[in-house]
Amino acid sequence: AQRVTQPEKLLSVFKGAPVELKCNYSYSGSPELFWYVQYSRQRLQLLLRHISRESIKGFTADLNKGETSFHLKKPFAQEEDSAMYYCALRDQGGKLIFGQGTELSVKP
Amino acid sequence: NAGVTQTPKFQVLKTGQSMTLQCAQDMNHNSMYWYRQDPGMGLRLIYYSASEGTTDKGEVPNGYNVSRLNKREFSLRLESAAPSQTSVYFCAGRTANTEAFFGQGTRLTVV
Numbered sequence: 676a677q678r679v680t681q682p683e684k685l686l687s688v689f690k691g692a693p694v695e696l697k698c699n700y701s702y703s704g705s706p707e708l709f710w711y712v713q714y715s716r717q718r719l720q721l722l723l724r725h726i727s728r729e730s731i732k733g734f735t736a737d738l739n740k741g742e743t744s745f746h747l748k749k750p751f752a753q754e755e756d757s758a759m760y761y762c763a764l765r766d767q768g769g770k771l772i773f774g775q776g777t778e779l780s781v782k783p
Numbered sequence: 784n785a786g787v788t789q790t791p792k793f794q795v796l797k798t799g800q801s802m803t804l805q806c807a808q809d810m811n812h813n814s815m816y817w818y819r820q821d822p823g824m825g826l827r828l829i830y831y832s833a834s835e836g837t838t839d840k841g842e843v844p845n846g847y848n849v850s851r852l853n854k855r856e857f858s859l860r861l862e863s864a865a866p867s868q869t870s871v872y873f874c875a876g877r878t879a880n881t882e883a884f885f886g887q888g889t890r891l892t893v894v
Binding site: 681684709711718719720721724761763768769770771772773774775776 | 814816818823824825826827828831833839841842873875877882883885886887888
């Protein structure tokens with residue numbers, strides 16, 4: 676069965692430090708992977724998807740099929756990056772599965 | 784443009800009561816989803832509907848039923864609420880090759 680694992684519940688860094696939020700998945704087919712973000716008291720919104728290979732708000736994520744990972748990275752964290760981050764996988768049947776989420780706290 | 788709208792935003796139920804959470808979208812989504820969000824558990828898929836007239840179970844369907852009334856609406860029903868169903872519920876919609884758009888959530892407490 677497909678599964679998305681985010682091993683860190685909480686990640687705390689100082690402003691300007693690099694950030695890496697880990698995501699691993701298990702899926703036998705060709706998944707589509709996403710990162711969603713939820714700022715305080717707001718609804719979830721898409722941050723980026725692997726097929727776009729884009730950088731949003733300084734964040735990037737590369738799909739590593741060999742390691743079945745899709746880690747989210749940013750070289751210099753900002754205070755406004757503090758939020759809950761969810762990694763998600765969409766299978767070929769349309770099911771959208773999320774990981775447990777990682778709370779990122781960026782301290783001044 | 785309302786997007787994905789959930790009603791109600793807050794609800795308190797007594798154990799054993801029933802209720803329906805409503806979700807409506809005006810974005811012409813084919814697929815719609817219901818999730819529950821619990822601390823440390825992330826978002827868990829309850830049910831989803833890949834298209835009008837079809838529904839499928841997700842990870843945690845027990846205690847819930849859904850209805851895809853038409854393309855716009857996807858409701859979630861709790862027939863006999865239990866304290867374990869205290870959670871924040873999110874509805875989402877998606878069209879092929881696009882991102883999922885979420886509602887603002889319904890905070891449900893079962894006492």
